[in-house]
Amino acid sequence: MTPAAPPHTYDVTAVRADFPILAREVNGKPLVYLDNAATTQRPEAVVNAIADFYRTSNSNVHRGVHRLSQEATELFEAARTTMARFLGADTHEIVFTRGTTEGINLVAAAYGRANVGAGDEIVVSRMEHHANIVPWQLLCEQTGARLRVAPITDDGALDMDALAGLIGERTKIVAVGHISNALGTINPIQEIARLAHAVGAIIVVDGAQGAPHGHVDVRALDVDFYALSGHKMYGPTGIGVVYGRKTLLDAMPPWQGGGDMIRSVTFEKTTYNDAPFRFEAGTPNIAGAIGLAAAADYLRDVGLDAIAAHEAALLEYGTAQLAKVEGLRMIGTAPHKAGVLGFVLEGIHPHDIGTILDSEGVAVRTGHHCAQPVMERFGVPATARASLGLYNTPAEIDALVAALTKVREVFA
Ligand code: PMP
Helix, strand or coil: CCCCCCCCCCCHHHHHHCCHHHHCEECCEECEECECCCCCCCCHHHHHHHHHHHHHHCCCCCCCCCHHHHHHHHHHHHHHHHHHHHHCCCHHHEEEECCHHHHHHHHHHHHHHHHCCCCCEEEEECCCCHHHCHHHHHHHHHHCCEEEEECECCCCCECHHHHHHHCCCCEEEEEEECECCCCCEECCHHHHHHHHHHCCCEEEEECCCCHHHCCCCHHHHCCCEEEEEHHHHCCCCCCEEEEECHHHHHHCCCCCCCCCCEEECCCCCCEECCCCHHHCCCCCCHHHHHHHHHHHHHHHHHCHHHHHHHHHHHHHHHHHHHCCCCCEEECCCCCCECCEEEEEECCECHHHHHHHHHHCCEECEEECCCCHHHHHHHCCCCEEEEECCCCCCHHHHHHHHHHHHHHHHHCC
8 A cells, every 4th residue: 555645744835945945946847855865955044044153243263352252152152052952962072073974083083092902893884884984994904903894684774683793892882873874774773882882882873864864862872972964954064063972072082183172282291171172173163063053953943753754754655656666676675764765777877867867856866875885785886865854745756756757768
């Protein structure tokens, strides 16, 4: 049975009106934006928060006594508090970064180099984005530690028995994604945290796809680090945060040196600032942090549970509709999934799919999605991926399916 379109307890029309870009046309057709896993669009509230900052309070933070500098500092630190609340953390557990990639690199460099040595093991999964693989490979090269990789099942779920078997007394770090950007799989983070903590390891979560699609509470998840990107959660590019458990952050050495991360500098001895400032060398992305906080406020106002329910209904509808397209094979069919519809069409290269969909105004991503080991696992060079956001509608799924029918016609 085909599931009905999502119920309209959620006012998607009102949500769409908050995103001016959704009103534009592409190739003479209404834009159907289904590339949210790559980056989301920004609501007016985020654009305004950034513009307002530049128009009224722009200055550097933390160092000035003048009025504008104080205002900028207050706004920047208020953004930190907003992000702490968004994740259920304390303010001083929030480090601003450029995004998820930098957050994971920070943990690998600062925590990793101080706590991982030769013979130790770092466990990742096969479904990770390259951002949650390469920093650990670099750490292994630097320390002599070994990377272990937990396999995934044929439907794209994490093989939990295999993962449990890999986590042992040598394990120092378990690094997993909350939600796979290539497969949509939602991983059981609490359970993985329990396995890591049972052997005295820490758990680092790549939350790039987790934060925009549902309520994240780092205490309930019991994770040690959680990295996210602003631009995946309707905020700006070039800004993100990494949550770090206070006891761990306090004990970690810095990773980048420069202004703001020090207490005092002499050529004899430099002392470092407290966490989180110790990890934020140089002038930060002030407007970005303010925009990110505006995005978090926006998501809270719309309601993260409501967003998750809307996207789940849309995923169910999309999965059923795509199943009707001749020759389509879904890549990623785990039982616990978020709004990612990755697929291949028999005999047609994903890039050709993407190009023809674009001519119909439908934006999807094609390629390996920075998850080459996933592509290898499923024996495909690339997939086409429609990824859902809070503003997508069943009509847009229908537009995708209609455009795919055109793709089939072109290649018939
Ligand atoms: N992890 C996942 C699961 C992602 O989807 C992405 C972005 N595609 C990243 C990490 C990297 O995020 P960023 O490029 O914003 O640092």
